Amino acid sequence: MPLEHQEIDPNVDFPALARCLFESYEDPPQKFFHVFFPIHGQGAAAREAAIEEAATRLRAWHAGDPSSRWNKVVDTATGRLAGAALWNVHHENPFAAPHPSDVTWFPAGGARAFVEQALANHSRPRARAAQRAHVYLFIIFAHPDYRRRGVGQQLLDWGLREADAAGLEVFLDSTPYGRPLYEANGFVYIEENINVPATDAPDQAWTDVAEKVQPFTFWLMWRPAGGKYEEGKTVKPWEQSEG
């Protein structure tokens, strides 16, 4: 089956992107996904509502963020989406100013507080290492029906070409499932990030989300500008600036 790389059409693609995103992170299930894209409630209707909310939010993020670049791979025999990725191309340091919280996808209270802390924890290693222009691979997924057929590779190739054309480093936070793809593409492991939000006074909503999400681990990975890393020779800019 022909799997073709394409840029997205933001006017039509987000419902299919959101559905493919959910199906990709449900197989195998990854508990942290709830932090970014929760299903509020039980059953098929709650899941459909969550996919719809995700599509609306992804579209709004894309429209409101000049750094946002999506790409996708389509099965041209059927028109089905096989996978997609969201990149942020930062031409300036994105951590120069603090970001106001915008966790609209959880109600105010303990659940939102938990998620705000989880997101702050999540970006902390990169906020330390990537205080410069860089490309960030925020989301990447291949649908379970299309895995190990080069979908992830096509998505990555496109972003890495864009990064190289702009002379930029690439950072990402990897799940356990992403690491083999990134290691095969010259990314270097930088830091393990075990995410366990904590509070002295958890309310029921905090406890419920903590129970659902469980502690989760990501690995910060990095690819230098141009992509050629040599152990002991390639300078890691954040180590220099840390003296």
Ligand SMILES: CC(C)(COP(=O)(O)OP(=O)(O)OC[C@H]1O[C@@H](n2cnc3c(N)ncnc32)[C@H](O)[C@@H]1OP(=O)(O)O)[C@@H](O)C(=O)NCCC(=O)NCCS
């Ligand atoms: C990670 C993911 C996007 C990889 O997509 P994919 O289309 O299956 O990957 P590709 O077929 O392009 O793999 C390219 C290369 O990466 C490596 N690779 C990818 N998946 C691998 C795996 N499960 N085990 C070992 N190596 C793997 C291999 O070197 C592979 O080349 P090969 O198949 O010729 O050996 C996919 O597994 C996925 O969507 N996982 C769930 C969501 C997720 O965790 N995303 C990562 C977020 S950081």
